[in-house]
Amino acid sequence: MTHVKRSLGIALWFMFLTLPLMVVRVNTVSREIEWRWHNMALVGICAFAIAWFWQFSIERRMSKLAQVSNDKHPELKKPTWTQRLAADPVLSRRVLIAVGALAMVFPWLVSTGQNFYHVNVMVSALIFVVLGLGLNITVGLAGLLDLGYIAFFAVGAYTYALLAKTFGMGFWTCLPLGGLMGALFGVVLGFPILRLRGDYLAIVTLGFASITKIVLENWDTVFGGAAGIANIPRPDFFGVELTGREKAVYTYYIVLGLVALAVLVTTRLKNSRIGRAWMALREDEIACVAMGVDMARTKLSAYALGAFWAGLVGVVFAAHNNFINPDSFTFMDSAMILAMVVLGGMGSILGVIIAALALKLMPEYLRAFAEYRMLVFGAVMVLMMIFRPQGLINDMRRKYEYDTAEREDDDGGK
Amino acid sequence: MAANDERKKLLEVSGLTMDFGGLRAVDNVGLDIYEGEIVALIGPNGAGKTTFFNCVTGIYEPTRGDVKMLPPGRPARRINGMKPNRITELGMARTFQNIRLFPAMTVLENVMIGRHCRTSTSIVDAIFGGRKAAAEERESIDKSYQLLKKVGLAEVADEFSRNLSYGAQRRLEIARALATDPFLLLLDEPAAGMNPQETHELDALITRIRAEEKVAILLIEHDMKLVMNISDRIYVMEYGKEIAQGTPQQIKENPKVIEAYLGEEAHA
Amino acid sequence: MDFEYLFELLCGGVVKGSIYALIALGYTMVYGIIQLINFAHGEIYMVGAFVALIITGILTLSGYSDSGLSVLVLAAVIAVIYAAAYGYTLEKIAYRPLRNAPRLSPLISAIGASIFLMNYVQLVQTPDFLPFPELVPEFEFMEPLSRFVSSVDMVILVVTALTMVALTVLIKYTKIGKAMRATQQDMVMARLVGINVDRVISATFIIGSVLAAIAGVLIASRTGQINSAIGFMAGIKAFTAAVLGGIGNIPGAVLGAMVLGIAETFGAGYISSAYEDVFAFGLLVLILILRPAGLLGKAVKQKV
Ligand SMILES: Nc1ncnc2c1ncn2[C@@H]1O[C@H](COP(=O)(O)OP(=O)(O)O)[C@@H](O)[C@H]1O
Ligand SMILES: [Mg+2]
Numbered sequence: 001m002t003h004v005k006r007s008l009g010i011a012l013w014f015m016f017l018t019l020p021l022m023v024v025r026v027n028t029v030s031r032e033i034e035w036r037w038h039n040m041a042l043v044g045i046c047a048f049a050i051a052w053f054w055q056f057s058i059e060r061r062m063s064k065l066a067q068v069s070n071d072k073h074p075e076l077k078k079p080t081w082t083q084r085l086a087a088d089p090v091l092s093r094r095v096l097i098a099v100g101a102l103a104m105v106f107p108w109l110v111s112t113g114q115n116f117y118h119v120n121v122m123v124s125a126l127i128f129v130v131l132g133l134g135l136n137i138t139v140g141l142a143g144l145l146d147l148g149y150i151a152f153f154a155v156g157a158y159t160y161a162l163l164a165k166t167f168g169m170g171f172w173t174c175l176p177l178g179g180l181m182g183a184l185f186g187v188v189l190g191f192p193i194l195r196l197r198g199d200y201l202a203i204v205t206l207g208f209a210s211i212t213k214i215v216l217e218n219w220d221t222v223f224g225g226a227a228g229i230a231n232i233p234r235p236d237f238f239g240v241e242l243t244g245r246e247k248a249v250y251t252y253y254i255v256l257g258l259v260a261l262a263v264l265v266t267t268r269l270k271n272s273r274i275g276r277a278w279m280a281l282r283e284d285e286i287a288c289v290a291m292g293v294d295m296a297r298t299k300l301s302a303y304a305l306g307a308f309w310a311g312l313v314g315v316v317f318a319a320h321n322n323f324i325n326p327d328s329f330t331f332m333d334s335a336m337i338l339a340m341v342v343l344g345g346m347g348s349i350l351g352v353i354i355a356a357l358a359l360k361l362m363p364e365y366l367r368a369f370a371e372y373r374m375l376v377f378g379a380v381m382v383l384m385m386i387f388r389p390q391g392l393i394n395d396m397r398r399k400y401e402y403d404t405a406e407r408e409d410d411d412g413g414k
Numbered sequence: 415m416a417a418n419d420e421r422k423k424l425l426e427v428s429g430l431t432m433d434f435g436g437l438r439a440v441d442n443v444g445l446d447i448y449e450g451e452i453v454a455l456i457g458p459n460g461a462g463k464t465t466f467f468n469c470v471t472g473i474y475e476p477t478r479g480d481v482k483m484l485p486p487g488r489p490a491r492r493i494n495g496m497k498p499n500r501i502t503e504l505g506m507a508r509t510f511q512n513i514r515l516f517p518a519m520t521v522l523e524n525v526m527i528g529r530h531c532r533t534s535t536s537i538v539d540a541i542f543g544g545r546k547a548a549a550e551e552r553e554s555i556d557k558s559y560q561l562l563k564k565v566g567l568a569e570v571a572d573e574f575s576r577n578l579s580y581g582a583q584r585r586l587e588i589a590r591a592l593a594t595d596p597f598l599l600l601l602d603e604p605a606a607g608m609n610p611q612e613t614h615e616l617d618a619l620i621t622r623i624r625a626e627e628k629v630a631i632l633l634i635e636h637d638m639k640l641v642m643n644i645s646d647r648i649y650v651m652e653y654g655k656e657i658a659q660g661t662p663q664q665i666k667e668n669p670k671v672i673e674a675y676l677g678e679e680a681h682a
Numbered sequence: 683m684d685f686e687y688l689f690e691l692l693c694g695g696v697v698k699g700s701i702y703a704l705i706a707l708g709y710t711m712v713y714g715i716i717q718l719i720n721f722a723h724g725e726i727y728m729v730g731a732f733v734a735l736i737i738t739g740i741l742t743l744s745g746y747s748d749s750g751l752s753v754l755v756l757a758a759v760i761a762v763i764y765a766a767a768y769g770y771t772l773e774k775i776a777y778r779p780l781r782n783a784p785r786l787s788p789l790i791s792a793i794g795a796s797i798f799l800m801n802y803v804q805l806v807q808t809p810d811f812l813p814f815p816e817l818v819p820e821f822e823f824m825e826p827l828s829r830f831v832s833s834v835d836m837v838i839l840v841v842t843a844l845t846m847v848a849l850t851v852l853i854k855y856t857k858i859g860k861a862m863r864a865t866q867q868d869m870v871m872a873r874l875v876g877i878n879v880d881r882v883i884s885a886t887f888i889i890g891s892v893l894a895a896i897a898g899v900l901i902a903s904r905t906g907q908i909n910s911a912i913g914f915m916a917g918i919k920a921f922t923a924a925v926l927g928g929i930g931n932i933p934g935a936v937l938g939a940m941v942l943g944i945a946e947t948f949g950a951g952y953i954s955s956a957y958e959d960v961f962a963f964g965l966l967v968l969i970l971i972l973r974p975a976g977l978l979g980k981a982v983k984q985k986v
Binding site for chain 1: 471503519572593
């Protein structure tokens with residue numbers, strides 16, 4: 001009953017809060033005031049429902065927390081489906097093969113003749129998957145909150161656009177160069193600022209991205225200013241001229257290959273000395289350096305490697321779109337990539353892939369959603385931090401194999 | 415004491431002073447540690463013991479004074495202002511009074527972080543996964559597992575470290591520090607929060623570590639029974655100053671110490 | 683050297699700095715107490731401006747015919763109330779549940795809240811710029827000054843100065859002000875001596891939001907137009923000002939804001955206005971690298 005009372009109070013409070021902004025709209029041109037009282041009713045009902053649910057969830061979370069601290073073996077909890085999947089190598093390999101096969105035939109399933117819209121959409125989505133995987137290294141694994149990640153993407157895109165247009169360099173030469181330029185920018189920027197505390201680092205990266213955008217917008221002799229650069233060559237295929245659809249499919253396979261590469265590299269690193277150092281740094285900086293990890297080098301490597309992927313895929317972006325301008329590299333794009341990492345679960349590769357696909361494809365196919373997209377992302381970031389900071393998919397810890405036989409020897413000897 | 419002078423000195427601290435704004439947390443403290451020793455640093459809360467540790471291990475740069483490390487078989491180094499990771503590489507490892515593990519990593523991985531500075535797999539090696547990288551990884555795992563066995567945590571190797579009990583977390587910190595192959599181990603209140611049974615086991619563990627790992631140990635501890643039991647020598651601090659040093663027997667009988675520190679307990 | 687131009691730029695910089703100062707205070711007070719960059723603070727400022735716009739719209743269009751200034755004051759009062767309500771609610775929903783979470787969690791939550799509020803206003807109002815009515819009447823004041831400072835600018839300077847005095851009195855002499863200072867020094871200790879820390883944090887958000895709303899109304903009357911995105915840049919600039927002065931330090935925020943405002947107008951006036959934001963961020967990066975504690979801040983060592 002107290003819940004109902006409180007929810008009622010909360011609903012009234014939100015009706016008050018949204019009163020001027022949601023109900024009134026002043027049209028200064030026609031000098032009319034539009035009163036939208038129905039919005040107020042809507043807010044009241046929604047706020048009541050959410051408040052009720054909210055209290056319920058908080059209560060449940062509290063009791064869960066209490067339970068965990070009492071429980072000596074919380075790992076005995078029921079395994080989630082991802083844990084079960086990972087624990088079964090045969091099943092997980094089969095799933096992997098199935099997903100891989102589906103990805104391989106995808107362009108042939110959805111495109112016919114002149115219609116390759118879905119392939120193009122998928123290319124854009126996969127580009128963001130690579131971005132998500134790259135930022136996952138910096139933010140998810142190493143815990144360096146980078147709010148200007150999109151700048152490295154811009155670096156890659158402009159690198160290709162300029163090299164291809166002024167020197168006629170090919171896509172395949174520029175692809176690694178774009179990645180290296182991204183990494184170089186990462187190092188140059190990272191070097192002076194990596195000593196900063198986490199939250200300061202976030203703001204400085206944000207500032208850096210804004211500066212990048214301003215420079216791109218204003219230095220029009222080099223970067224084409226706000227108009228950007230057009231007529232960027234598409235990826236070349238051994239000199240063979242491709243049709244529109246073939247080009248799209250070809251780009252699809254390129255970016256799919258990059259996704260696979262990113263997954264492979266991140267997995268390898270994550271389960272290595274380097275990846276462990278990143279995670280330790282994320283968990284506790286002071287303990288990490290006290291255990292002999294070189295902070296500057298570790299941070300810089302995570303930063304540069306994250307930037308590398310953005311630069312690499314920036315090249316693909318420029319080639320795929322044929323045209324770039326500074327509007328593709330705003331803070332909202334950085335925020336969206338961050339939302340992918342947060343939603344997917346910091347550090348979880350599978351989670352980031354799913355989140356990136358979802359966040360990129362949903363607005364594309366659910367037009368109604370597109371309008372509310374950023375609103376939802378914002379809300380999701382808040383709610384995730386409160387209710388599921390580990391993300392939708394738990395980042396599973398790898399179990400290492402160790403010699404248990406030796407243990408018996410040892411115990412026998414004592 | 416005479417015997418000590420023939421032994422090799424490992425750490426030499428002299429005139430160490432640390433100021434925080436107007437507060438002098440450590441005031442002109444000197445301390446030596448010799449091979450094979452267990453030395454205790456005691457004193458009431460706020461005496462500056464932890465700050466002393468932080469200065470010695472490079473977390474803080476001391477305001478004044480000298481910290482010299484004398485690694486066996488290598489030239490002595492003055493380590494003031496050196497980065498903590500360099501000091502750890504030189505062979506001094508520590509634990510923290512307020513446990514600082516990596517909560518979202520497994521127990522084994524926590525220890526493996528300690529191996530970081532003794533291994534060399536680069537990003538490229540890790541990506542291409544050559545034989546050398548695999549062998550090094552194998553060795554890291556095995557060595558870390560052995561250390562977990564030593565501190566009695568082998569059963570929970572795959573647990574997240576945040577799920578361990580307080581006492582287990584303290585032992586994990588010791589294992590993690592040992593994984594860096596130190597010749598000098600600094601323990602900050604290792605028995606804090608442990609029950610009497612656990613404290614008793616810790617006593618045995620510390621002596622065993624000294625014997626098996628060939629490390630000298632400097633520990634901060636409030637449990638007087640433990641300190642008197644295992645220490646070869648004791649230093650006493652109060653208000654940032656060093657007020658006494660000597661064998662456990664000497665410390666027990668030192669009127670200044672009784673006044674400053676043991677007095678409260680003796681009356682209690 | 684053209685001194686008149688220089689003086690004009692200086693005045694422009696101080697006016698700009700005043701606005702930054704009002705917003706920066708909110709950042710610095712919140713950071714001082716809970717070590718959080720309240721990323722959504724700029725949005726509170728924007729909400730304040732929007733509420734004021736709506737109220738002035740209602741008043742003028744419904745035939746409330748009094749002087750422009752009284753309309754502005756009434757709108758400002760309501761804007762302040764609403765901004766306070768939004769700030770209070772923001773803290774309760776997005777930050778309070780994360781009081782003991784890992785350090786990046788509340789920051790990400792703050793970024794989410796900022797994006798949410800920005801898009802909320804954009805959706806329920808409009809993404810376009812809206813004209814803000816000119817409500818400050820032209821009035822006469824000291825002759826040499828009036829050549830460089832417009833009436834609106836004068837109002838901004840006077841209101842900012844009065845607000846600063848009020849804030850100083852509040853923090854120095856009132857009960858809640860003392861509780862705030864105690865909590866900033868040591869939250870655990872403050873709680874032990876019986877201070878209701880939750881209430882202090884709420885109060886801090888409310889005060890910061892009030893200041894931001896005042897800034898929002900003032901800037902809207904000066905530039906004559908607002909949209910849902912104005913909070914973002916203003917927020918980052920004000921944060922820069924707070925860091926510049928030494929975050930957590932109240933006089934520092936004001937000093938930092940003035941330095942930033944002047945640096946920006948001079949950079950724009952003498953070099954290029956297109957790169958105005960670059961000067962601000964460049965300054966931020968420089969200060970963080972060279973003197974992370976800021977101009978007035980003291981370097982503190984993290985306790986280990
Ligand atoms: N980073 C710091 N900044 C300011 N004062 C500190 C800091 N670290 C420790 N102190 C102060 O130094 C004194 C000694 O603390 P500490 O070394 O932790 O004592 P102990 O470990 O002997 O209990 C205390 O008064 C403490 O408040
Ligand atoms: Mg201590």
